[in-house]
Amino acid sequence: MIRIATSIVGKLWGTILLLVSFVLFIFTIFMLEFLENYHNEQSEASLRQTAAAIASIIDEEEIDDKQFAIISELLTETTNVLIAKNSDEILYARQEGINKEEIQQKIISSKAFEEVYASSEPIVEELKLPSNREEDASDTNYIVLGFPLKSVEDLHGAVFIYKNPDALHQTSNETTKIVVIAAAIAFILTTIFAFFLSSKITLPLRKMREHAFELAKGRFDSKIETKQNDEIGQLAVAFNQMGRQLKHHLEVINQEKEQLSSILTSMTDSVITFNRDKTILVSNPPAERLLQKWFVEKGLDSSKPIPDELYQMLDHVLNFEDQLDEEFEMGKSYYSITISPLYSRDSIRGAVAVIRDKTEETKLEKLKSDFIANVSHELRTPIAMLQGYSEAIIDGVVTTEEERIDMIRVIYDESQRMSRLVTDLLDLARMESGHMTLYKEEVPLVTVIERMTHKFDQTAKENHVQLQIETDFSDETLISIDEDRIEQVLTNLIDNAIRHTPADGSVTVSMINEQNYAKIQVKDTGQGIPQDDLPYVFERFYKADKARTRSKGGTGLGLAITKNIVEAHNGRISVDSVEQQGTTFTFYLPLP
Numbered sequence: 001m002i003r004i005a006t007s008i009v010g011k012l013w014g015t016i017l018l019l020v021s022f023v024l025f026i027f028t029i030f031m032l033e034f035l036e037n038y039h040n041e042q043s044e045a046s047l048r049q050t051a052a053a054i055a056s057i058i059d060e061e062e063i064d065d066k067q068f069a070i071i072s073e074l075l076t077e078t079t080n081v082l083i084a085k086n087s088d089e090i091l092y093a094r095q096e097g098i099n100k101e102e103i104q105q106k107i108i109s110s111k112a113f114e115e116v117y118a119s120s121e122p123i124v125e126e127l128k129l130p131s132n133r134e135e136d137a138s139d140t141n142y143i144v145l146g147f148p149l150k151s152v153e154d155l156h157g158a159v160f161i162y163k164n165p166d167a168l169h170q171t172s173n174e175t176t177k178i179v180v181i182a183a184a185i186a187f188i189l190t191t192i193f194a195f196f197l198s199s200k201i202t203l204p205l206r207k208m209r210e211h212a213f214e215l216a217k218g219r220f221d222s223k224i225e226t227k228q229n230d231e232i233g234q235l236a237v238a239f240n241q242m243g244r245q246l247k248h249h250l251e252v253i254n255q256e257k258e259q260l261s262s263i264l265t266s267m268t269d270s271v272i273t274f275n276r277d278k279t280i281l282v283s284n285p286p287a288e289r290l291l292q293k294w295f296v297e298k299g300l301d302s303s304k305p306i307p308d309e310l311y312q313m314l315d316h317v318l319n320f321e322d323q324l325d326e327e328f329e330m331g332k333s334y335y336s337i338t339i340s341p342l343y344s345r346d347s348i349r350g351a352v353a354v355i356r357d358k359t360e361e362t363k364l365e366k367l368k369s370d371f372i373a374n375v376s377h378e379l380r381t382p383i384a385m386l387q388g389y390s391e392a393i394i395d396g397v398v399t400t401e402e403e404r405i406d407m408i409r410v411i412y413d414e415s416q417r418m419s420r421l422v423t424d425l426l427d428l429a430r431m432e433s434g435h436m437t438l439y440k441e442e443v444p445l446v447t448v449i450e451r452m453t454h455k456f457d458q459t460a461k462e463n464h465v466q467l468q469i470e471t472d473f474s475d476e477t478l479i480s481i482d483e484d485r486i487e488q489v490l491t492n493l494i495d496n497a498i499r500h501t502p503a504d505g506s507v508t509v510s511m512i513n514e515q516n517y518a519k520i521q522v523k524d525t526g527q528g529i530p531q532d533d534l535p536y537v538f539e540r541f542y543k544a545d546k547a548r549t550r551s552k553g554g555t556g557l558g559l560a561i562t563k564n565i566v567e568a569h570n571g572r573i574s575v576d577s578v579e580q581q582g583t584t585f586t587f588y589l590p591l592p
Contacts, residue, residue: 016194051147097132220247382414497524
């Protein structure tokens, strides 16, 4: 329906229908007005004739039952009569239906008929009177004729004849129905004729429209067949030629586009093409991901898709027509960018930027250098102590057996610490490479955690630290874990908490059911971790207490291993701390 309304057929069809509809509408209005006036005049003439006959009967003889019977014979079913001596006295009345007295009283007391009692001319008025039908409670317009009686006196009686409006309405409705039906038939015939005519005229144009849609869909092989030799036929020939040319040019463009798209898609670097006004025209998938990353980092307040640093570089390239190679840092990310101008004849129409994300590369380089420095630092002290004490024994510096045993104990402890360091490094490398294997079993959560915690009862007593357990789980709660690995996690966390909690402090291990996860916390009242160090506590060789002795400290790999074990269980771990108040390590394990 929408296509017909917007097509030439629809417009021609609509124009003809609109013209015919307007003519039919005007004709129907005038015809209905004419017929209504005609019916009113006929009704009024009928009322005058009946009223004159009744008046002549009353004027010739005295009124009795015989005259009333004759008057009733003169009246039709829809005509009512009222004979009044004056405005206060009714001699005779005949009316069907309800509200007789009210209707009669309103007629004789109407100001419109005051002059009929003193005049010799009849008066016709349209009065709003109560309906005489029970189903219609509203007032209805009646045509009332007041016909004066002959009398030598100045004041005389009158005959009032009023017709039930239903009859007049019925006649008008029938007439209206006939006129409307005739107009509808004329409209339908005009519609069919107009549609046929407009379709015939516009058939060649509609074929061309369909062919144009086929061309728009890329079907260039379709042709318009026409036998006309007029302007429309020549237009069809031009359409066919245009289709062949479009097919050729589009094939060339598609080949170039596919080559360019393949190159851009296969690139690992981000490629963004900018317009002269710095709006983005083209971007490859890596660039889309980079733009999304920048948008998330900048937040919803910024309406610019790229950082301000890039806008400044674009300004330089567009204004000075010069290629730019830069490296810049944004937040915690590092990028290498090359921006080159794009020319359209002699003017610059935009620029293309090739951006390489060097964040991981920079982090790996830094991690590599930090790792070498940390391992060297961690190994240098025990190696120096091993070398020093062994030289002292070899050179005979030790004079007593007790001193020799002490030196041998120091050598043994340092060798053990080196062994732990190497073992932890191997474990961490295995975990981070994804080669760690978990042997999960369903075990009772509360029983296992209590057993792991009670291992440190003696250590807590020796350090004068109160170790306690809290839980809201039942003893029957089961959890699927690698028990040895989770014990390694708790061992690291509880051992760190006890070692960094002063005497008379407390360490609390709690288990809480939170949204299908077992939330396990190790909370101490120790010295805490500085806020600046919190983001780095799970990194390799991190030690919050930079001043603690090596005999008291570990390898600095425990928390990094702990994080890998928790994440391998599809959980997560976090830390909260307030200096001089305590630290809370929280890790979540999924419940079955």
